[in-house]
């Protein structure tokens with residue numbers, strides 16, 4: 284069937300093209316095209332018009348799009364007689380020759396189908412363009428019996444999949460529901476593509492920059508020998524849509540090009556929403572892909588992308604659910620404005636985007652899990668699962684099975700396959716709290732996984748490889764554990780590529796008011812009451828050393844609020860055991876010698892210095908005065924800061940006359956005020 288394309292507006296060469304269906308018509312800015320469009324909005328290869336299965340189709344390859352009668356072309360669209368094609372400001376008219384001419388024209392076209400004949404070569408000035416260079420020199424030809432052309436309904440065949448294609452798609456959808464892992468899902472999809480399109484190779488490539496290796500390639504025998512084309516992957520990433528090699532007018536292979544062994548190649552982006560997360564490569568030998576092949580692979584890819592996304596969200600929800608079930612949820616936010624906490628936040632932001640393992644060290648209750656959460660949320664894995672495991676809370680005999688999974692029948696009670704925590708955390712973060720409690724056997728397995736090697740579930744026969752970032756935490760000194768032979772040195776080196784130390788609360792007491800208000804607001808919301816602390820209560824909280832750190836502070840506030848009859852919480856609501864003197868008992872306790880402002884001030888300064896280990900900056904913040912003022916007062920009062928820091932306080936000297944007069948508001952409130 285012959286067609287004519289007329290340029291109605293814009294600059295094109297040639298202005299009129301007459302064509303038979305044996306070669307595609309390419310349109311674009313490149314001089315290699317059948318119709319060369321001089322339009323700034325046109326791409327080098329903008330669109331292709333071709334004849335396939337009894338109909339003329341147009342496919343868009345451009346960035347700015349092609350419109351047919353005002354409708355943007357998505358994938359392939361059937362062209363009908365008289366339709367208008369718009370590319371930027373250029374308008375073309377598509378005309379099919381009358382049926383009366385079909386018999387004679389189609390026979391002449393089949394006679395010349397494999398040669399690049401310009402049907403209107405005689406009028407060279409009008410229709411001078413030849414046929415584009417096909418990189419393989421073997422365009423598929425569709426000889427069209429005249430009688431079939433006349434009666435077939437091409438619109439129907441374009442829109443509908445064939446029965447065998449539908450069956451293959453349905454079979455894949457069924458498998459997608461049944462398979463357990465993304466790897467199985469991808470393998471099933473690639474297998475269907477190979478079977479249905481008789482392609483030579485199909486591969487799935489994750490676009491995660493941390494993981495540039497092909498994840499799955501079928502047939503497996505090719506996975507080592509055939510690299511997936513970096514050029515096609517880059518183009519798919521850039522353009523975000525299917526790249527079909529044969530359709531690219533200027534596609535030529537360099538001698539080293541990984542595609543040189545293939546006749547045609549397709550690369551399809553996989554996206555569920557937003558940016559593509561993977562690319563599907565399908566290569567074939569012998570002949571080029573047909574439009575139908577491309578449509579089929581695109582349909583299957585769309586389903587695969589959504590099924591993978593579902594797998595991923597299910598895993599994240601599962602991990603989140605089990606974390607919430609086994610843990611008192613940590614507050615999401617790291618509260619505090621002290622230098623210590625500001626530095627901690629900066630360290631987290633620097634470490635989070637990196638792919639390395641992080642070792643978080645700090646006392647119990649200081650916020651290590653909160654740090655792990657922040658690392659995960661600020662990393663590229665934020666959309667993946669965060670799986671939390673407290674190694675100290677699981678019996679050592681069960682820990683290996685919990686971490687690495689087990690197969691049905693591996694031990695008594697194993698009545699089903701159980702994916703381990705590593706598998707659950709695939710593409711996410713695994714937070715190993717109390718990593719110092721791992722047995723030496725588990726440490727060896729953990730080391731292998733960190734080194735990117737595979738592991739074998741308990742009772743399993745094959746190995747599993749996962750993509751997990753480890754964040755480990757411990758309150759132990761792991762160097763000492765290494766010396767004692769309880770912790771592997773090589774594992775320690777691997778774990779502490781990035782180290783983060785979480786300061787105990789006594790090192791940032793200036794955050795106590797902010798933390799206290801934060802926890803009070805939370806408990807108020809939960810109890811639907813509006814609790815507040817008296818100044819004395821706040822002072823008591825600030826004066827305590829909090830061996831259990833922020834966790835203890837939170838528990839103390841929650842406990843005081845819940846037990847309080849009124850909304851006002853006073854100092855006596857807090858009972859800190861032996862270090863908290865019962866009110867009224869002063870004998871032998873660290874209290875001011877008298878209630879004179881002078882004695883209270885000396886007492887407060889000594890106490891602040893003792894609490895902060897002699898750190899003048901911290902103590903000044905605690906007291907609410909400047910560092911210089913504190914220095915002056917220490918000197919004037921003859922306080923031995925170093926002795927206080929070492930826990931050997933010299934007795935308070937007799938009160939000297941203050942060298943500097945107290946400024947209003949610089950004294951701490953009296954505990955009993």
Ligand SMILES: Nc1ncnc2c1ncn2[C@@H]1O[C@H](COP(=O)(O)OP(=O)(O)OP(=O)(O)O)[C@@H](O)[C@H]1O
Nearest residue numbers: 613614616617618647648649650651652653833834
């Ligand atoms: N800076 C902080 N801001 C807000 N909440 C905090 C902060 N630090 C700790 N917390 C809270 O204290 C509690 C204990 O924190 P977390 O579980 O992170 O400590 P941890 O160091 O992991 O303790 P453990 O070693 O016992 O597991 C949590 O409720 C957490 O929300």
